[in-house]
Amino acid sequence: MSATKPVITRFAPSPTGYLHIGGARTALINWLFARHHGGTFLLRIEDTDRARSTPEATEAIYAGLRWLGLDWDGDAVSQFARIARHAEVARDMLARGTAYKCFATQGEIEAAREAARAAKQPPLFHSPWRDADPADHPDLPFVVRLKAPKTGETVVNDHVQGSITWKNETLDDLILLRSDGVPTYMHAVVVDDHDMGVTHVIRGDDHLTNAARQSLIYQAAGWDVPEFAHVPLIHGEDGKKLSKRHGALGVEEYRDMGYLPAAMRNYLIRLGWSHGDDEFFSTAQAIEWFNLDSLGKSPARFDFKKLENLSGQHIRSSDNADLAREVLAFVASQNLPPLSDRQETQLFETMDQLKERAKTLPEVLEMARYFLKERPLDMDQRAQELLDTVSRGMLNRLTSRLQHVSWSADNLEIEIRAFAEDEGQKLGKVAQPLRAALCGRGVSPSVFDMMVTLGRDETIARILDVAPTG
Numbered sequence: 001m002s003a004t005k006p007v008i009t010r011f012a013p014s015p016t017g018y019l020h021i022g023g024a025r026t027a028l029i030n031w032l033f034a035r036h037h038g039g040t041f042l043l044r045i046e047d048t049d050r051a052r053s054t055p056e057a058t059e060a061i062y063a064g065l066r067w068l069g070l071d072w073d074g075d076a077v078s079q080f081a082r083i084a085r086h087a088e089v090a091r092d093m094l095a096r097g098t099a100y101k102c103f104a105t106q107g108e109i110e111a112a113r114e115a116a117r118a119a120k121q122p123p124l125f126h127s128p129w130r131d132a133d134p135a136d137h138p139d140l141p142f143v144v145r146l147k148a149p150k151t152g153e154t155v156v157n158d159h160v161q162g163s164i165t166w167k168n169e170t171l172d173d174l175i176l177l178r179s180d181g182v183p184t185y186m187h188a189v190v191v192d193d194h195d196m197g198v199t200h201v202i203r204g205d206d207h208l209t210n211a212a213r214q215s216l217i218y219q220a221a222g223w224d225v226p227e228f229a230h231v232p233l234i235h236g237e238d239g240k241k242l243s244k245r246h247g248a249l250g251v252e253e254y255r256d257m258g259y260l261p262a263a264m265r266n267y268l269i270r271l272g273w274s275h276g277d278d279e280f281f282s283t284a285q286a287i288e289w290f291n292l293d294s295l296g297k298s299p300a301r302f303d304f305k306k307l308e309n310l311s312g313q314h315i316r317s318s319d320n321a322d323l324a325r326e327v328l329a330f331v332a333s334q335n336l337p338p339l340s341d342r343q344e345t346q347l348f349e350t351m352d353q354l355k356e357r358a359k360t361l362p363e364v365l366e367m368a369r370y371f372l373k374e375r376p377l378d379m380d381q382r383a384q385e386l387l388d389t390v391s392r393g394m395l396n397r398l399t400s401r402l403q404h405v406s407w408s409a410d411n412l413e414i415e416i417r418a419f420a421e422d423e424g425q426k427l428g429k430v431a432q433p434l435r436a437a438l439c440g441r442g443v444s445p446s447v448f449d450m451m452v453t454l455g456r457d458e459t460i461a462r463i464l465d466v467a468p469t470g
Helices: 021-036 055-068 080-096 106-118 185-195 205-221 251-256 261-270 283-289 304-317 320-333 341-349 361-367 381-386 389-402 409-422 427-439 447-466
Strands: 008-011 040-045 099-102 143-146 153-158 162-167 175-177 200-204 227-231
Touching: 008 021, 008 200, 021 040, 021 055, 021 200, 021 227, 021 251, 021 261, 021 283, 040 055, 055 251, 055 261, 080 099, 080 143, 080 175, 080 185, 080 205, 143 205, 153 205, 153 227, 162 205, 175 185, 185 205, 200 205, 205 227, 261 283, 261 304, 320 341, 320 361, 381 427, 389 409, 389 427, 389 447, 409 427, 409 447, 427 447
Parallel strands: 008 040, 200 227
Antiparallel strands: 099 143, 143 175, 153 162
């Protein structure tokens, strides 16, 4: 990398479906590298496949990147809108003598490949039109092919994979423009990357062979070849390429499961990249620490347990007000019933207790259900088991003790401990059924915190719902 040349990276997805979690990691790596160097992160939508590209998929890509917090610089570029430019460059290469018109039919090409296979040679097509006199060109449809070198080697010095060498005799004269004038993917990518000033092409290692072919196109056009970094793909826990059988694949699925964007960024960058023994870190730290040379060569394995663990750490370390706003945004995105003004206030005021055990936003909401649900509460199985006849009688007796106690968490704990002692019970024998009465669940925030949030009247009313007098 030049000491003076600004870093420019890009993410270039095809809008044929959701934003794949592997694509999201690639985008994150490009974004981090650009931000680390104070450079530029660009977005290009490779929509030349008009049959499969859809506006809905394009919007899904935008939404996924925005949710992850990966802001791109400038406007997104449509590859399809640049077809005229791709054709212009191909014509320039014709004029330079680094490309040629090929009039071979599909039948002729296939016959030549079959002959090569029969001779146990690589099935490459060697066009008879490569060195033909233009005066001999027929008035027939043609494609424009790259006049690739047939001797020597093409070397790609990759930041992840190291130095990779291809013998030029194993590389085809690639088609640049089809007979209808539409550019090929290989050609369009090179033209777009050059025109966008991309200095570092960072992508999945399934594109590694493309790097050799695209290097030849750069050279034929008279352009500098960018630096490459080809990142191993993500595999499932079984070591096989990530697929639907391993679980969620689209970024929006992780959003809908309630993971924090910061947690997803943290987890995705740790898939195949490391900074010492650091597992949990902020996005600011990731930007500060990131480098390409610490990316591993082996495929990373997606581990949901590690993701959940990191997510829980990020939830606990989040600013309470910021986390509350994340919860409200999640409620809106999932079309859940909106919170009332009172419930929103309680959400902000109780976030310390709500986030303590939560690993996802739905779990935060589950911890908050005690003030989100109206009486009478539905009881899960554990709550029903806790509210047996003996416990109900004990809770009923507790209500008289709660009528006049000073209503604070500390005072309530003192009073309920004293009550348990008077009943000849340990605190848990009172607190557990009390928890069930207050929230309808066997797991919740602190019983005393819940009582403070609910207030005296609501607390006693919920107890009497399950332990009525008489």
